Amino acid sequence: MARIKPQTLLLQSKKKKGPNRISIATIILYALIIGLISLSMVATFRHWSRRSMEQTGVGLKNSEPEVHESDVHDELSRQYDLPGYAILSTSKGDIKVELSKDVAPGIVDKFLDLCQKGEFKGIPFQHVIKNYLIRGGKSRAGAAESWISEGKLRTQLVPRRKHDAFMLGTSKKGLDDKSFDLIITTASIPDFDDKLIMFGRVIGGENVVKKIEGLETDEQYHPKSPISIVNVTLKQEI
Missing domain, CATH: 1.20.5 (Single alpha-helices involved in coiled-coils or other helix-helix interfaces)
Known part of the structure; x- marks a missing residue:
């Protein structure tokens, strides 16, 4: 056998023991x-x-719910979705009225509620005062006479704002008595803030208002020929 040289064995041993790359x-x-x-x-x-x-x-969010602008907008939209017009059907013809929801929202809401309950069906016009107003209500009691005398006195003493002709309103005294009368002006009258609340205006049927105003009355301004509101119809648009 051939003998391996010691130098060769040493090299082979180093190769085996060295780390792998x-x-x-x-x-x-x-x-x-x-x-x-x-x-x-x-x-x-x-x-x-x-x-x-x-x-x-x-x-x-559960503890403090957020209020979004869209929620406020939706609430306002619901408010203005209420009927904005009313048709007062009388035995002389129809009177079309636009309601002032932005001026007197509380009064308009009450008016709409009473209309839906049929409270105005058959109510008579109790007072007819020429060149002044016509008033419909269930009670014959009223302050029509004092309005005339007070109006003349105020216009002589102090210039005041005036309600235009063909405005729809109600008396504050009636609200205190838990009743609701309907007043339509037939001429420009003194602005009785302490007596009247105006919540609409006539936009059709002015001639019907004039027909009612032309009725003959007694000394208490009660019409001698019966005239009443047959029905009230609410409308979203006219």
Whole structure:
């Protein structure tokens, strides 16, 4: 057998004991794996952080509900969806009225409620005062006479704002008595803020108002020929 030289054995021993070299491809692979693990951990952290914030937000909303501008707009829209017109059908013809929902919303609401309950069906015109007003109501009691005398006195002493002709209103005294009369002016009259609340205007049937105003009356301004409101019809538009 051939003998191996000691120098050759020493070289072979060093080769076996030396560390193995890692290739560049292996290093890149390890780096990619570490990067993927890091990205996965960051994504998981963000997910749970977002979920925690959402849960906290829900709790706040339940305790303090937010008021959005759209909610306010919807409420106003519902208010203005109410009927804006009324047709007073009388034995002399129809009187069309536009309601002032923005000027006297509370009075308009009460008027609409009474119309839906049929409260104005058959009520007579109790007072007819030429060049002044006509008044419909269930009670014959009223302050028509005092309005005339007070109106003359006030116009002589102090210039005041005036209600135009063909305005629809009601008396404050009637509201205090839990009743509701209907007053239509037939001329420009003193603005009795302490007695009248105007909540609409006549936009059709002025000739009917004039027919009622032309009725013959007694000394108490009660018409001698019966005249009444047959029905009231509410309209969204006319």
